[in-house]
Amino acid sequence: MNSLAPGAGALLALYLGYRFYGTYIKRRLIRPSDVCPTPVISESDGVDHAPTKASMLFGHHFASIAGAGR
Numbered sequence: 001m002n003s004l005a006p007g008a009g010a011l012l013a014l015y016l017g018y019r020f021y022g023t024y025i026k027r028r029l030i031r032p033s034d035v036c037p038t039p040v041i042s043e044s045d046g047v048d049h050a051p052t053k054a055s056m057l058f059g060h061h062f063a064s065i066a067g068a069g070r
Contacts, residue, residue, distance in 0.1 A: 043049045
C-alpha cells in the first residue's frame with residue numbers, strides 16, 4: 001500500500017484532534033478568562049517577571065528545545 005495514504009490519514013487525525021479535542025479541553029478544563037491577569041502582569045517586578053515581545057519568547061523557547069536535544 002502506498003505510504004502517502006496512511007501518512008495523510010495520520011496528519012488528518014492529528015489536525016482533527018488538535019482542532020476539536022483542543023477546543024473541548026480549553027472550554028471544559030482550562031476556561032481561559034481575560035479578567036484574570038497573567039503572572040507576568042500581576043507579579044511584575046521588572047527583574048524576574050517582566051513583559052517581553054513574542055519574538056523574544058520564541059527565541060528562548062527554540063533555544064531551550066535545541067539545547068535539550070544536543
